[in-house]
Amino acid sequence: MNKFVFLIPLLPLLGFLINGLGRNYLGKSLVSIIGSGVLLASFALSVAAFNWVNAPGFKPEVIFYFDFIHTGGLRIPISFLIDQLSVLFLLIITGVGSLIHIYSAAYMHEEAAPHFARYFAYLNLFVFSMLLLVMGANFVVMFVGWEGVGLCSYLLIGYWFGNNEYNKAAKKAFVMNRIGDLGFLLAIFWMIGQFGSISYMEVFAKAPTASVAVITGITMLLFVGAMGKSAQIPLYTWLPDAMAGPTPVSALIHAATMVTAGIYMIARSNVLYTLAPASQDLVAIIGSATALFAATIALKQNDIKKVLAYSTVSQLGLMFLALGVGAYTSGVFHVMTHAFFKALLFLGAGSVIHAMHHEQDILKMGGLKSKLPITHLTFLIGCLAIVGIPPFAGFFSKDEILIAALQKNPVYYVLAVATSLMTTFYMFRLYFLTFGGNFRGTDHQWSHLHESPFAMTFPLIALAVLSVVGGWIGIPTLFMEDAHRLSNFLQPVIAPPSEVHHLEHSVEWMLLGAVLTLVLVAILLAARRYGKNFKVENTETGLSKLLANKWYVDELYDAIVVRPLDALGAFLGRVIDNRVVDGVVNGVGKAVQFGGRQLRLLQSGQVGSYVLLMVASLIAFLILQLFWKP
Amino acid sequence: MYAAFDNFPALLIWLPLVGALLSFFMRSETAAKNVAVLFSLLALGVVGSSLLYVDSKYQALNQVSYVWLPGLESSFAFILDGLTRTLCLLTAVSFPLIFLFIPVGKYKQPHVFYGLMMLTQCGLMGVFMATDALVFYLFWELALIPVYFLSSIWGGEKRIRATFKFFIYTFVGSLFMLIGIIYIYLKTSGSFNLINFYNAALTHQEEGWLFALFFLAFAIKMPLFPFHTWQPDAYEQSPTPVTMVLSGIMVKMGLFGLMRWLIAMLPHGAKAHQTMVVVLAVIGMIYASLIAMRQDNIKRLIAYSSIAHIGLMALGIFTFQQVAVTGVVIQMFTHGVNVVALWMVADLIERQTGTLSMSALGGIAKKAPNLAIFMLVFAFANIALPLTNAFVGEFMIFSGVYAMSPWWAAAAGISIILSAVYTLNMVKNVFYGEAAAAVQGFMDIRPLQSFVFVVLTVLIFFVGVYPGPFLSMIAETVSLIVNKLTGI
Amino acid sequence: MQVMPINYYIFLSVALFTIGIVGVLTRRNAIIIFMCIELMLNAVNVLLVAFSKMHHLNAFAADQLTTVGTEAQLFVFFIMVVAAAEVTVGLAIIVMLYRNIHSVDINFLNRLKH
Structure with a gap:
């Protein structure tokens, strides 16, 4: 298997080259077949890699290709690391990626052929970079992918480059990411200086020898990088603006994969973070603050994609909270479930936007459930998953994070619960405003409303199924002993927290019940307010104005x-x-x-004065020669 | 006579020189252009084949010396080592591409134009390869003079003022260098040879002020803040092919001088002034980046961006670290390639729209998608995105700077962020958005131009993905230089 | 044979030379300045011939065939030739001046400033 690993990222790169170079010659169907085909092939290889890793007796394997830089004591190889963590991300990226590619083929069909090919080329390039990011066996390869996904994000946000607002959003995304990248880069240099190497294996092996201060510094700088890429306070403002890109892009890049790169990075360096409690605290504080802050903003947004964008920021905050409290597995688990249900929600939103002819304002929607039955049903599943209703996927991962937060510090727990209540409220506000009540758009729009084609509904259905069953690989011990298959799988790369004082099962049941009750209450509140009798009010005052304007x-x-x-x-x-x-x-x-002008005055033009000067200087020289003894 | 041609350095001097003379005598433009292209391609062939003969057993091919002024112990001594090979390769690659890119009928008296360009190439090759101080100085001026004429004859409206400033500036700098050369010559056993210069008996105090003399010449040429003010004017006013030579290759003379003729020659002086240069370089990087953010003219934007990049390279040299200095050498090559590419795009825009003001442009991507794609590649190479060539150099330089001082690395790192700001701003304003009035009739690039761009793109990605061969070529020369500074 | 001491020649020459200098410095007429320059040249000529004769006589006493000291007389010829050429050019300039400004007063001539 290790002979074929390089094909996993190489195939999307090939797709990028073919579609990019042949964009003027290839037909749309051929482009979408190539674009999605390479990804499906990658997915198949990833499944094979997963089987290889999952087999008993597997040891993490570093596959070396060539030296990128090798000079004067600095050696940076291009090499891939295949282990449980990277293979899990491979599955998410190529799996969700394939579905979104298929979806895109239908969603973007209005585009002219060259632009259609350009879109798929960018998308393939993105997948290539993302795979590079997670497969790299050292921090530099990760950084290469890291910047690569930033580039693709830039290109895809600004895909409709005729619109200057979109271009501004693209630029903002790239620049804010760059700020984080500087932190990442400095962390890399620090590691080179400290450990003489940037490969995961060596750095993690040598980490215990370094002082806590050094590790704290390195991990904090790494986290600065994660702040940029995963849109955390203070570098989060680019992500809502990034919704300027086509909706499948938002689903793939700005919800399911790229923005979780920061979580991957920290989970990957969990050895370092465990050694640096101060950094962990920082991660947890920033994470929980972002989660709450973004959730408040999402309460008052009216653009369907903006709501989802702030929801993504908020969910990413929860993931960081999990990492910060040491529950790395839970963070990764939530990355996975979030990839399913958030991609589903975005694609559902895309389906709505598609049906509404590029209308994104939810105040102008309503009552769509009769016209878009599949979209409606899958969207509802997504909503139930994100708010954490059992047995949907989000329930399991979110519950784990809540418990982990409680064990660390009750304040985190309160913040996280508040976040999930707000999440429930704004998600169902979104749901009821879009699908419930009466239609508030024009008659023309109403008459043209239609369910999306199969190429779009198929990914929705697939993701909906995953959003239901995806959480079942991590069933907590509360329900069943030793059923957390994900935790067991990730065991070799992520050491479980050493001192776990388990809560009493009765306490856990009680908290679980309380949270679920509150969530149901929030759903009912949203239904009451935004359900049948909703009227658009334009006057926003006080706090709600502050929220509508994103603080x-x-x-x-x-x-x-x-x-x-x-x-x-x-x-x-x-x-x-x-x-x-x-x-x-x-x-x-x-x-x-x-000076020249002053000297010029000496030059009177009178021959007599010249001669006088000449004789005088001759005499002066003569006297000097005769009488001056040095 | 035959003996004068059986080695690479001699060929690299003679070919452009002969090409220049032949071009002068051509009467038709195409003939002059063909001669120039042919001879610059021959030079490229020579550099290319020299890459196969790097081993020390081929020393006779790479290192030569012909007596010039026996009384002064000065001779035409040249060497082709890792450092100079890189720079000669840059020179040899750039010139044919620039010649191919020049449109027919753009410049009056084309035979003189091409002749002077070839003469510049001869001067550049000589500067890079010389191992005799007097010969180095000779070629240093030889490279300057044709550029002066090129700019003042074919330049823009304010060309006389701009080129005069440029000429006086660099000439004053090189006169200071001449004083330094003569002083060191008097302190040697009476020879202008580089080795004797390295071994000259100089006190630390002498090294200190000699450093200032040489540094002034090189800092003006690079140009390093605060000696940079000739540059934006000169770049803006010179005809674009000359600007390409100036910014792509000639500024490397200063950096090259720093390496071979300054820090290795006056290691104590260099150590004593390290902090000063580092401060100037970092200030210059941020300063130029901030100014670049506010430029409306594309040429001036690229000029200031170039100042920022040069500042980074100067910073890298003055870390005195093997990694960083190697990074600088590779960065000299990549910056040359990238900046020439950017100038070409700017030139295409100016040719078609008659303006380079960003406020008057916009939406070129709609009219010329191919050009826009190439521009994106060049822009991201300018930003030093990984897997483009500039990342390799920047990564190595920064890693050296960080090893010297994390704080300086962090400060210099701000320019990484700013470079993204101004470069993407330019891309946005010029290529994206709705097509502006000035670009309505914009035509996409032609096959020959595409060919030139493809070559540049291949160079960008080859060096960016697989810099190994370059690094191993450079490493030995760099370690010779850096070793002179270790243990001081 | 009584030889006139060299001092006499020197005094004469210095006197002539001084007259020449003072003339050049004080007079305004170009022709007179010209004559004074000639005077200075000839003062030098007198000196050259005198020293030449002196050195030759001293050497002649030891060796009848010697040519020592005769070079100076060659210089004199050179100076005379050069002076003649100079007079030709100089007078021509003065004539041209006179034609242009109807004067040979050098105080009117300050064009060198420009």
């Missing part, structure tokens, strides 16, 4: 970072460079000119 964070960043930098640039260019630096240079020239 004015964008405006704040604009005022304290963007504008001052702009002004500084203008000042440096116009004043310092032109006047001061160039002024000094020109000043030298001017001084020479001035």
